[in-house]
Amino acid sequence: MNAMNAMNDMNAMNAENTPPARGQGLSWAECSARERLAAFVDEGSFHEWLPPAARLSSPHLALLGVPAAFDDGVAIGRATLGGHAVFVAAQEGEFMGGGVGEVHGAKLTGLLQRALRDRPAAVLLLAESGGVRLHEANAGLIAVSEVMRAVLALRVAGIPVLALIGGANGCFGGMGIVAACCDRVILSDIGRHAMSGPEVIEASHGVDEFDARDRALVWRTTGGKHRWLCGDATALVEDDVAAFRAAALHWLAAPRALDLATLEVEHALLADRLQRCPPGAEAPPLWAALGVPDAARVPDLDADELRQRRPALDLIRQGGF
């Protein structure tokens, strides 16, 4: 628990004279996947499928002599959230950067396919991943595409899938695409959601293209505030488990249709952004072009102040997330 959150916690208690919300004051980013999961769902409600005791680890890592994990870096199961029956998965960023290998991916696909069969109220993906695990590259790539198809199948069936992103490793690569296929994306202001990591882009096109050590640049290009302002996230929350929990509960029963009309709006939103975006790759001119007031000040604002500034574009209001 960091000092500021602890203070908020106490203020909340004093102000309302009620016990703190579940997970309040607990940093989402600082939690391990299992800590996050345990504090996020209703207390004691997580029932894990293929737990570490099943010793299901990656045979490919073993062949390479790389340490494996008995859950292959992801915990899956059922739980309740505010009393609603949900399926959950939490990726562990500390293990292979949350990278998706054959077993890890199959656990996610199995969970999603089971949701199609058992129809829980929602599926919650506590995503933290660099994408395909390069140690088992080919299998990881196919696995990610299987996860993606399984998510889309749930969309079609009207079972909401929510991606929750706020871990230190962000959500990138194939998992970045998967999260963007979900019904809703809940992102913290310190979370990052993108495709290629800045290091990969710098390695490919040089430091002038993307200086991966410039943290401010990294966050205004891929961070939670930017994504939320552009309409790429449903909710922008503080780095706090209770905030994620509240947002997930709020959006739990709000699926996004996958039909022609919805996808036409999505298309219009993305095409409009591409057309509005001034030359270059800087965020503030794009924010200004989208109608964000005082765009230059955005990086200094906290999440609460920022929520007032989302552009009132019809496309962002109607569309997508």
Added chain:
Amino acid sequence: MLWQDLCTALFGAEHAVQADGDFICGEARLDGRPITVFGSTNHAAVGVELALRQARVVLDTVAAHPGRPLLLLVDTQGQALRRRDELLGIHRAMAHLGSCVELARRQGHPVLGLVYDQALSGGFITSGLIADACDALPEAEIRVMRIPAMARVTKIAEDRLQALSADNPVFAPGVGNYVAMGGVRRLWDAQAPGGLAQALRDALADLPLQDERARLGAERGGRRLAASVIDRVLAAP
């Protein structure tokens, strides 16, 4: 193979498929039946713009031509590695393309992917790998990364990776490995009776309605665990 030669082999000279930069699109006919052909060429880096152009083709086909098959021609070096594309939300544009293909599938459009040249990582996930099935020409190249790059990233000696890849398709590039793992359904044989046109006819005739890749990977021995892990999750108490 050049996309022009491929299209001529598939449809004769009468097709209307054209390239505009890295983007390929147009209508063709197989046995008189119209098909929407789209995809990329020049080992395209798929950025926001190219993803949206492809999505547009899918949406237009769904809106105007119910049930018409879609043939997705794959030649990509992967996603565009540009800061501007990240700023613009390339992950969302690629997810949108995938969602459009899913919509087409659900509306009864057969969707076939064909890797005719090169397929890499992010560009492949939202093209061939999102189709009902993805086939390939035997000379196609498919990978996430080459062995030397993989050795650098994983800090594992190149010769060791090379040796492991001799009998484990997970590690090494190659279209045959993707067949063994179920990611590619089958390779087309231009020398077989009927040539590539017959291969296309056959491919469209038996597209799976469900994602069969994990099962194929298990049957072919290239991806032994995925299907059984999925089954175990489905059966877990």
